[in-house]
Amino acid sequence: MKVSQIGEFGLIKKLAYQSAQNIKKNTPSYRQLVTGIGDDAAVWNPTVPFQLATVDSLVENIHFTLKTITWEELGWKSLAVNLSDIAAMGGIPLYALISLGLPPETKVESITRLYAGMNKIARKFGVMLVGGDTVSSPFIFISVMVIGSAANKDGKTLSRSSAKPGDKVAVTGTIGASAGGLKMLLENLKFSRKDATTLRKAHLTPHPRVKEGLILVKNGVKCGMDISDGLVGDLTHICEMSRVGAKINIATVPLSPSLKTCFGEKALEMAISGGEDYELLFTAPQAVIEQAQKRMKCQVTIIGEITAVNSGKVLLMDHHGKKQNLKQTGWDHFNRQ
C-alpha cells in the first residue's frame, strides 16, 4: 500500500502505534513524559533543570541514497546523528520529534521499516518518539529534533567555546571508518566481509557516544563536540568559538584499522577530512583527560594541543613537528555540490 492510499492520518496512527509498542517504562524519558504523540505539542516535566534541543535533516540523494542504505538503517542514522549532538553536549537524550517529507507513492511498508530503525536506536538509548508531522514532498527528507537534559542539576555541559591554550586535544574511538564506508558504497568497492561490515556500519548505523559524553562532563571536561563535518573542520569550529589555535600530530590520529587495511596510503587523508564519524572530539588539561579515560570502555587518544597563537586555525604536523597540508578539511553542504 502507498502512503497516498492510507493518508496522512492513517500513517500517523500506524506509526504512533508502532512506536508505543517500543516504549521502555523504566527510563527517565517515560517518567517525565506528560503528553506524547497525538496532541498539538509534546509535554514533559523535566527533573534536571537544564534542557537541550537540537535538529538535523537528512535529504534523499544529498545525505543518503536508497541504493546503498536500507530503510531500517536510514531510520537508525537519522536519529543517531541527533543523539550524537546531545552526546556532544554531555547530555542525556530524552525525546525525538520527527518531521517526515514523503513522495505520495512511497510504500507504507518502507515507512514502517524506517520507524523500526528509529525505534531500535530510540529504545537502546531510552529515547521516546513523542511527536512530529508527515508531509507530502517530491523527495524524501527526514528532519529530526531531539530534546535532552544536562547530566546533573548543576547544568554542566560540553561546549565548543571553552578550549584553553595548553589543553590537549583528544578523540574517542577511531576515525575514518565512516568516510571509508561512504567511498566503498559509492564506488562499489569490494573488501573482506569483516572490513566491509565495519565500514558499512560506521557510515550507515553510527553509534552515538552518549555514555562517553556523560563521563567527560562528570570528570571535568568542559570543551567538546562530535565529529560530523570531519576532524579538521570540527576542530576549526572549536578554535573559532574558543578564539584559540590547535596543532594536531597527524601520526597520532587513531585511524580505523579497517580503513587502513582497505585504503592504505589514502587512509590518513580520508580520516582527517572525512565526516560523520560521530566520535567525540574534546579538549582538557592532560590530567583531566587521563582521569576520564580510566572510566571509559572505549579508546581515548590525545592527538594534539590547543595553542594561544593561530587563533581560529588548525595546523597539521608530522611526528617531526613539520607542517603538513591536506587537501580537504571538512564537509560543507553547499560547497561540495
Place this chain on the structure above:
Amino acid sequence: MKVSQIGEFGLIKKLAYQSAQNIKKNTPSYRQLVTGIGDDAAVWNPTVPFQLATVDSLVENIHFTLKTITWEELGWKSLAVNLSDIAAMGGIPLYALISLGLPPETKVESITRLYAGMNKIARKFGVMLVGGDTVSSPFIFISVMVIGSAANKDGKTLSRSSAKPGDKVAVTGTIGASAGGLKMLLENLKFSRKDATTLRKAHLTPHPRVKEGLILVKNGVKCGMDISDGLVGDLTHICEMSRVGAKINIATVPLSPSLKTCFGEKALEMAISGGEDYELLFTAPQAVIEQAQKRMKCQVTIIGEITAVNSGKVLLMDHHGKKQNLKQTGWDHFNRQ
C-alpha cells in the same frame, strides 16, 4: 550571491548575526537561555517545570509557491504555524530551531529575507531562534521546531482528549479567510484592495492565538486545538481523541466577512472544510466559555456541542436541526495530491 558561494558555515554565521540583532532582552526566553546558536545543541534553564515541543515542515510547491508568497511572508508563516501549536496547548512559546533545505543556487539575499520574516514574528512573540541546520536540497523545505512552556507551574495545558459530553464547542475569531486567500492566490482572482489584503494576510501571515490560548487555560478550559486542517477535520480529531461526538450548527459558524463578500454562497463550505485558519477551537461548559470570553479582545463564538453519541464523528446541522452534508472535511497531505 548564491548560498553555494557563501557556503553552509558562512550562511549560518550571517543568519546567527542577523538573529542576534533581533533579540529582546526583557523576555522569559532570553532570561532562561544558557546556550544559543553555534554549539551542538541549544541549552535553556526553564522556570516553569512543564515544557512543550512541536515540529512542522513547509515544502515548496506543496505548502507554498514562491509565485504567490514573498520570502518574508514565508519566514513569518513557517514560524507562525508552530507558534500556533504552542498556542493550541495554552503554552508560552520560547525558542525555535530551524532546519532549512535549500537548492545551492538560492540567493543569500532570499534567505536573509526569509529570516527577516522569522525574526519579525519571533520578536513579536518573545521567541528566540536558538539553533538549526542548513542543508542542500533539490527543493526548499523549512522544518521548524518550537519549544515552549506551560503557562503556570501547575502544568495545565489544553489537550485534544478532554472534551466532555455537554461541553459547548467554540472558536476564536472568524473562519475561512485563509481558504479564501489560497483560492484567490491560486486562481489569481481580483477583489477590492481591502478584501484582497485581508484574505492574503490570513493565508500567508496568520497570527497565532498565543494570548488567547493562555486566557483559555487560566479560565479553566481543558480541551482545545488550533484549526490547521479545517474546522470539521480538526473537531473530528478532538472527537476521536476524547471518544465523544460533536454537532455543529453551521448557521452559527463565524465566517470571515471578506470571505462572504468575495465568495458568497461558497463561503460556508470553504470555511468549514478549508484549513490554516490558526484560530483556536475549544470545548468547555458554557459558563467557562463565557468567563474566558470576557477576558479576550477577540470574538469568541459558540458553534455547537459535544455529544456522548456518534463517537469520533462531527455532525453538521442547519438552524432547523436538520443534518447537512458538505463535500470536503479537511486537509490530508497525501490524499490531496
